[in-house]
Amino acid sequence: MRKNKSTNCPGCLKIFSLLILFIFLNGEQLFAQEKNEIDEKRKTLINIKDTLVKLSSHVYAILSDGEAGNIAIYENPDGLVLVDDQWIELLPKVKKLLATISNKPVKYVLNTHFHYDHSDGNKVFGKEGAIIISHDNIRKRLEEKQVLSLTNLVQKAYPFEALPFITFSDSLTLNEPNEKIKVYHVKNAHTDGDSFIEFIDANVIHTGDVFVRYGFPYIDDNNGGNIYGMIQAIDMLINYTNDSTKIIPGHGPISYKTDLISYRDMLVTVVSRIKNGIENNLSIEKMKERNPLKDLNLAWDGAFNFEMIYGMVKMKLKE
Numbered sequence: 678m679r680k681n682k683s684t685n686c687p688g689c690l691k692i693f694s695l696l697i698l699f700i701f702l703n704g705e706q707l708f709a710q711e712k713n714e715i716d717e718k719r720k721t722l723i724n725i726k727d728t729l730v731k732l733s734s735h736v737y738a739i740l741s742d743g744e745a746g747n748i749a750i751y752e753n754p755d756g757l758v759l760v761d762d763q764w765i766e767l768l769p770k771v772k773k774l775l776a777t778i779s780n781k782p783v784k785y786v787l788n789t790h791f792h793y794d795h796s797d798g799n800k801v802f803g804k805e806g807a808i809i810i811s812h813d814n815i816r817k818r819l820e821e822k823q824v825l826s827l828t829n830l831v832q833k834a835y836p837f838e839a840l841p842f843i844t845f846s847d848s849l850t851l852n853e854p855n856e857k858i859k860v861y862h863v864k865n866a867h868t869d870g871d872s873f874i875e876f877i878d879a880n881v882i883h884t885g886d887v888f889v890r891y892g893f894p895y896i897d898d899n900n901g902g903n904i905y906g907m908i909q910a911i912d913m914l915i916n917y918t919n920d921s922t923k924i925i926p927g928h929g930p931i932s933y934k935t936d937l938i939s940y941r942d943m944l945v946t947v948v949s950r951i952k953n954g955i956e957n958n959l960s961i962e963k964m965k966e967r968n969p970l971k972d973l974n975l976a977w978d979g980a981f982n983f984e985m986i987y988g989m990v991k992m993k994l995k996e
C-alpha cells in the first residue's frame with residue numbers, strides 16, 4: 678500500500694529543526710577552520726627574509742630570519758634537490774633565489790619532519806611534479822590532522838599531491854652525480870619522524886628541528902617528541918661531524934660542531950637539574966619557585982615548558 682503523501686507529519690518539524698542545527702554547527706565548524714591559527718600565521722609571513730648562502734660548489738642553504746624552516750639545496754644539471762620547503766606564501770621568494778642557482782625544476786623534496794613551517798611548500802612542489810621523500814612517520818602524520826604540543830595548533834591533513842611518494846623506515850641514499858645524499862631517521866626527538874640529511878661530499882648536514890639556534894628547542898611530545906631522544910640524536914651528530922662540517926639547523930644560522938656541543942650540554946644540564954630536584958623530593962611547584970635553570974639561556978620561552986620536561990624526566994626515572 679502506498680503511503681498517502683498528504684498525511685500530516687508531526688516529526689517533520691523536528692527533522693527540519695535538526696537540519697537547521699546541523700547546518701548551523703557545520704557553519705560553526707567551517708568558521709572554526711577559517712580561524713585555524715596556522716592559517717592566521719600565513720598573514721604574518723610577508724616580512725620574513727630568506728637569504729641564499731653557498732656552502733660548496735653545488736650545495737646551498739636558504740636561511741630564514743623568521744618562523745620558517747631553513748632549506749638545503751643540491752644543484753645538478755637535471756634538477757634541484759631540496760631539503761624542506763617552508764610555507765607556500767614564501768615560495769615566490771624561495772623560487773626567485775632558486776632561479777639564481779639553476780633554471781631546472783625541483784626534482785626531489787626531502788622532508789626533515791612534518792611541521793607546517795618546513796613542509797607546507799610540498800603542496801606546490803608536489804603539484805609541479807617534484808617527488809617528495811620522507812620517513813614513514815612523516816607521511817603518516819601528514820595524511821591526518823595533527824594537534825601540536827603546547828601551542829595546540831591544528832595542522833590540517835595534506836592533499837594527496839603534497840604527501841611523500843617515497844618513504845623509508847631507517848635510512849635512504851640518493852646517489853647524485855657529484856654528491857651522495859644520505860637521509861637517516863633519528864628516533865623520537867623533536868617528533869617521531871625526524872631525519873638528518875647529510876651531503877657527504879660537501880660535508881654539510883641539515884638537522885631539521887632536532888637542532889635549532891633559538892635557545893631551548895620546541896619538543897612536540899603530542900607527536901612523539903622526547904628530550905632524551907633529542908640528546909641521543911645530538912650525541913650521534915657530534916660523533917658524525919668534524920670541525921669543518923657545515924650544519925644547517927632547523928632554524929638559525931649556519932653552525933659548527935662546537936655549537937652542537939654547547940647545545941647538547943644545555944639539554945643535558947636542564948635534564949640533570951630537574952632530575953636532581955625530583956631525587957631531592959622537590960615538588961614541581963617548589964622547583965619552579967627555586968628556578969634551577971635561571972642561569973641557562975633558554976631564550977625562547979614559548980618552547981620551554983617546565984611541566985613537559987619534568988614529566989619526561991620523571992617518566993625516565995620510573996623506567
Ligand SMILES: [Zn+2]
Pocket residue numbers: 790792867886
Ligand atoms: Zn618543527
